[in-house]
Amino acid sequence: xxxxxxxxxxxxxxxxxxxxxxxxxxxxxxxxxxxxxxxxxxxxxxxxxxxxxxxxxxxxxxxxxxxxxxxxxxxxxxxxxxxxxxxxxxxxxxxxxxxxxxxxxxxxxxxxxxxxxxxxxxxxxxxxxxxxxxxxxxxxxxxxxxxxxxxxxxxxxxxxxxxxxxxxxxxxxxxxxxxxxxxxxxxxxxxxxxxxxxxxxxxxxxxxxxxxxxxxxxxxxxxxxxxxxxxxxxxxxxxxxxxxxxxxxxxxxxxxxxxxxxxxxxxxxxxxxxxxxxxxxxxxxxxxxxxxxxxxxxxxxxxxxxxxxxxxxxxxxxxxxxxxxxxxxxxxxxxxxxxxxxxxxxxxxxxxxxxxxxxxx
Amino acid sequence: xxxxxxxxxxxxxxxxxxxxxxxxxxxxxxxxxxxxxxxxxxxxxxxxxxxxxxxxxxxxxxxxxxxxxxxxxxxxxxxxxxxxxxxxxxxxxxxxxxxxxxxxxxxxxxxxxxxxxxxxxxxxxxxxxxxxxxxxxxxxxxxxxxxxxxxxxxxxxxxxxxxxxxxxxx
Numbered sequence: 039x040x041x042x043x044x045x046x047x048x049x050x051x052x053x054x055x056x057x058x059x060x061x062x063x064x065x066x067x068x069x070x071x072x073x074x075x076x077x078x079x080x081x082x083x084x085x086x087x088x089x090x091x092x093x094x095x096x097x098x099x100x101x102x103x104x105x106x107x108x109x110x111x112x113x114x115x116x117x118x119x120x121x122x123x124x125x126x127x128x129x130x131x132x133x134x135x136x137x138x139x140x141x142x143x144x145x146x147x148x149x150x151x152x153x154x155x156x157x158x159x160x161x162x163x164x165x166x167x168x169x170x171x172x173x174x175x176x177x178x179x180x181x182x183x184x185x186x187x188x189x190x191x192x193x194x195x196x197x198x199x200x201x202x203x204x205x206x207x208x209x210x211x212x213x214x215x216x217x218x219x220x221x222x223x224x225x226x227x228x229x230x231x232x233x234x235x236x237x238x239x240x241x242x243x244x245x246x247x248x249x250x251x252x253x254x255x256x257x258x259x260x261x262x263x264x265x266x267x268x269x270x271x272x273x274x275x276x277x278x279x280x281x282x283x284x285x286x287x288x289x290x291x292x293x294x295x296x297x298x299x300x301x302x303x304x305x306x307x308x309x310x311x312x313x314x315x316x317x318x319x320x321x322x323x324x325x326x327x328x329x330x331x332x333x334x335x336x337x338x339x340x341x342x343x344x345x346x347x348x349x350x351x352x353x354x355x356x357x358x359x360x361x362x363x364x365x366x367x368x369x370x371x372x373x374x375x376x377x378x379x380x381x382x383x384x385x386x387x388x389x390x391x392x393x394x395x396x397x398x399x
Numbered sequence: 400x401x402x403x404x405x406x407x408x409x410x411x412x413x414x415x416x417x418x419x420x421x422x423x424x425x426x427x428x429x430x431x432x433x434x435x436x437x438x439x440x441x442x443x444x445x446x447x448x449x450x451x452x453x454x455x456x457x458x459x460x461x462x463x464x465x466x467x468x469x470x471x472x473x474x475x476x477x478x479x480x481x482x483x484x485x486x487x488x489x490x491x492x493x494x495x496x497x498x499x500x501x502x503x504x505x506x507x508x509x510x511x512x513x514x515x516x517x518x519x520x521x522x523x524x525x526x527x528x529x530x531x532x533x534x535x536x537x538x539x540x541x542x543x544x545x546x547x548x549x550x551x552x553x554x555x556x557x558x559x560x561x562x563x564x565x566x567x568x569x
Contacts, residue, residue: 040504040555041523047505048419048524055418056428058410061435064428065406068436 133158133212133378135203137219138285139194149221151194151202153268153285156212158378164337167383168289168345168397169374170282172365175350177205187364194219199322210375217322224318225268226261228292231314232299234260235291238398241280243270264288278365279347283395286345290397294340302332344387345395348374400451402442406435409452413459419520420463422509430466434458456525457535464513507557511550514538518546 134157141149151173158167173191180188190209193201199217207214229235237259239252245266252267259267268288274280301307312319349368374393377386387394400408410431417427438445438455445451508516514536521532532543 040551040558043504043558044519044523044554047502047508048520050502051418051422051505052415054424054427055411055415056424056431058407058414060428061410061414061431062406064432065435065439068432069439072436072440 132161132381133214135199135206135214135217136289137194137199137202137217138225139219139221141221149194149219150191152191153282154190154202154206155282155285155289156206156210156214156378158212158383159335159338160383161381163335165342165344165384166335166338167378167387168286168343169378170279170286170345170347171206171209172278172282172348172350174278174352174363174365175209175348176353176364176366177209179208180205189364199320203322210378211372212375212378219320219322220315221318222265224315225265227314227316227318228311229259229261229264231311232292232295232301234258235264235288235295236399237264237267237287237291239267240283240287240396241275243267243273245270246272277352282347283345286343286395287398290340290343290345291399293338293343294399297339302336308332340398343397344383345397346374346387346393347395349390349393400446402439402446405438405442405446405451405455409455410435413455416456416520416525417459417463419524420460420517422505426466430462431459434462453531453535457537460517460521460535463517503558504554507554511553515546515550515553518543519550522547 136153136155136157137151138153138155139149140152154171154173156169156171158169160166171190173189175190177188177190177193180193182189182192190202190205193205197204199219203214203217206212235258237257239254239257242252242254244251247269248266250263250266252270268281268284270284271278271281274284276283296302296311299307301311349370350365351368353364353366370390374383374386374390377383413435414427414431417431418424421427421430434455437458445454448454508519511519517536518532521527521535522529527535529540529543533540536543536546
């Protein structure tokens with residue numbers, strides 16, 4: 039009796055079933071997603087380490103400070119190689135783009151590039167330069183939509199990490215070997231996986247998001263606090279530039295934390311940190327081997343990272359929709375980009391100490 | 400058989416099965432999509448098994464059993480008619496009265512523990528044997544019988560009360 043009722047209830051609700059035509063494209067998308075996730079996982083622990091390094095700077099927005107001889111915190115530095123002598127092999131990646139996006143987990147593809155940091159690894163594998171590119175940097179050859187000037191913040195939203203890397207390559211003439219994209223959640227997870235991060239707060243600031251007050255001095259920040267801190271720009275000296283400085287400082291602090299704890303040389307710890315980041319941190323191209331990267335650049339230390347800002351000035355562009363805040367590069371910026379492309383950053387930095395940001399401890 | 404052929408041939412039946420499990424169209428799509436994507440990546444091995452369909456049905460079932468509670472609870476469980484039916488005692492003719500408490504059966508399925516619901520769907524919708532159900536659920540035959548008899552007892556008790564109530568009200 040009850041079984042008849044059950045069969046009848048099932049039969050009445052068969053019409054609820056979606057059609058195979060709805061399912062097929064979703065399966066295809068899910069398979070692609072899983073394949074790329076697998077590729078990322080295969081690239082492995084190195085990728086995690088890179089991601090950890092990259093995550094901090096990318097969260098804060100673009101940091102374009104050219105500082106000589108220092109590496110950003112993290113595995114994305116460019117020391118090649120399995121050989122014990124420093125110096126990456128000729129095939130080692132030299133320029134990585136760390137992109138921090140505000141993409142939310144429930145809205146994939148919605149992220150804008152909030153933080154854009156070009157990480158240039160010196161050929162000797164011992165230094166890295168963090169160059170924050172302001173997200174409002176004008177891109178003459180693109181547009182952010184009808185009547186809006188092209189800015190670095192946009193390509194990620196319209197074309198993903200590859201488009202962002204492309205835009206940076208066209209702007210700077212520097213070939214980008216890989217992109218590490220980090221969502222907010224990825225930064226939080228990586229910091230927490232490292233047990234927090236020690237940072238020097240250089241200016242008292244009150245978060246407009248959480249009303250948390252960050253006081254001047256050394257501070258131990260959790261993942262959520264670190265994210266909150268590097269997202270602030272209102273009331274900072276230099277506004278968005280100040281935020282870029284904080285992003286780089288966070289990156290350096292992450293690298294310091296990771297080396298202090300031996301994370302970069304301990305595959306188990308490294309894997310744990312990478313696992314924590316999950317898919318909130320992705321590495322492209324998928325063939326980029328994070329483990330190899332970490333090995334090549336194992337001599338990188340936080341105190342050899344150089345944080346740089348890009349020569350330029352804030353501007354307002356009149357648009358059909360009113361004024362739009364932009365960042366105009368100065369002529370001298372192209373000298374910096376050439377130095378990056380030619381692996382000759384150290385002399386440039388020596389001539390331009392005003393572009394170097396203090397990264398901590 | 401390639402995965403594409405399998406998908407084309409078996410997707411409608413698997414989607415209907417997922418609807419019976421989840422009671423929700425979107426959730427059924429999600430669950431089937433996840434299981435099929437996993438199957439696609441392992442297809443070479445799965446296609447060599449005796450009954451690929453049973454294997455994939457097991458994957459769909461596992462997705463349903465493992466679906467994260469958070470997202471599960473945020474969704475509105477489709478209850479069929481009961482929510483749309485006026486609260487007052489049923490005074491309509493017998494046929495309508497019967498259909499009201501039949502849809503009560505559908506709503507009650509959502510309140511069963513997931514294993515029990517899966518067992519009931521496999522038995523009364525998919526018409527599998529106890530042994531096949533045990534294979535799909537990855538448990539013993541005796542456990543399957545326990546799930547089904549407990550589920551039926553719950554359904555009988557509640558629908559019985561419902562019938563009594565509507566009868567005394569009319």
